[in-house]
Amino acid sequence: xxxxxxxxxxxxxxxxxxxxxxxxxxxxxxxxxxxxxxxxxxxxxxxxxxxxxxxxxxxxxxxxxxxxxxxxxxxxxxxxxxxxxxxxxxxxxxxxxxxxxxxxxxxxxxxxxxxxxxxxxxxxxxxxxxxxxxxxxxxxxxxxxxxxxxxxxxxxxxxx
Numbered sequence: 815x816x817x818x819x820x821x822x823x824x825x826x827x828x829x830x831x832x833x834x835x836x837x838x839x840x841x842x843x844x845x846x847x848x849x850x851x852x853x854x855x856x857x858x859x860x861x862x863x864x865x866x867x868x869x870x871x872x873x874x875x876x877x878x879x880x881x882x883x884x885x886x887x888x889x890x891x892x893x894x895x896x897x898x899x900x901x902x903x904x905x906x907x908x909x910x911x912x913x914x915x916x917x918x919x920x921x922x923x924x925x926x927x928x929x930x931x932x933x934x935x936x937x938x939x940x941x942x943x944x945x946x947x948x949x950x951x952x953x954x955x956x957x958x959x960x961x962x963x964x965x966x967x968x969x970x971x972x973x974x
Contacts, residue, residue, distance in 0.1 A: 816922040822871075828911040829923065829949060831900070832871040837907040839899070846871040850900035852878030855885045855893075894944065897933075901945075902952045915953050916960075923949045 819826035822833040831847040844850040848871035853862045861883050868874035877883065886892075905912045923946040927934035931941035 816924050817918050818924045818926045820926040828914055829925075831945070833904075833911075835904050835908045835911055837903040839903050842866065844900070844903075846874070847897075847900040847904045849874045850903070851893075851897050854896045854900075855889050856883060857886050858884070894948075897944070898948050898951065901948050902955065905952055905956060912956060915949070916957060918953065922946065923953075925949075 817826065817829075819829045821827065822830040827833055828835065831851065833846065835847075836843060836845050837850075838844070839850065844853070844866065845868075849866055849868065852874045853865040855878050856862050856865075861877065865874045865877050868877060889896075905915050924943055925934040925945035928937045928939075930936065933942075933945045935941045935943050935946075
């Protein structure tokens with residue numbers, strides 16, 4: 815059985831990039847993972863600041879998708895790693911949703927937008943589902959990091 819989510823509402827809304835979970839990367843505060851992703855499309859500091867300061871993730875997305883704003887030349891090559899970093903930081907820095915993500919166990923995760931075949935499942939449920947894949951990879955990474963911390967804390971101690 816898969817974990818299927820769509821948008822930021824409801825009990826699985828925390829999985830969405832629009833969910834209200836902020837984080838800090840390189841001393842910059844991002845309101846959502848969407849703000850992070852959209853801001854990192856650009857080298858232009860003015861555009862980046864507009865996105866970072868946007869009131870909502872939808873507003874950040876609209877600025878980031880504006881064809882008049884010139885994207886970084888390498889963005890197509892790095893967009894998956896940018897999205898991965900934003901999602902990772904969101905869960906790494908928000909303990910409440912980090913626990914919820916871990917509680918999904920090893921179930922497949924699917925971003926159920928039918929309008930988007932790259933990030934989601936697409937209209938025929940045969941899309942690439944990159945958001946779901948990133949969430950599963952982040953889940954595994956965080957579980958490994960937590961296990962490493964536990965094992966590190968046990969070094970030199972008697973464990974029964």
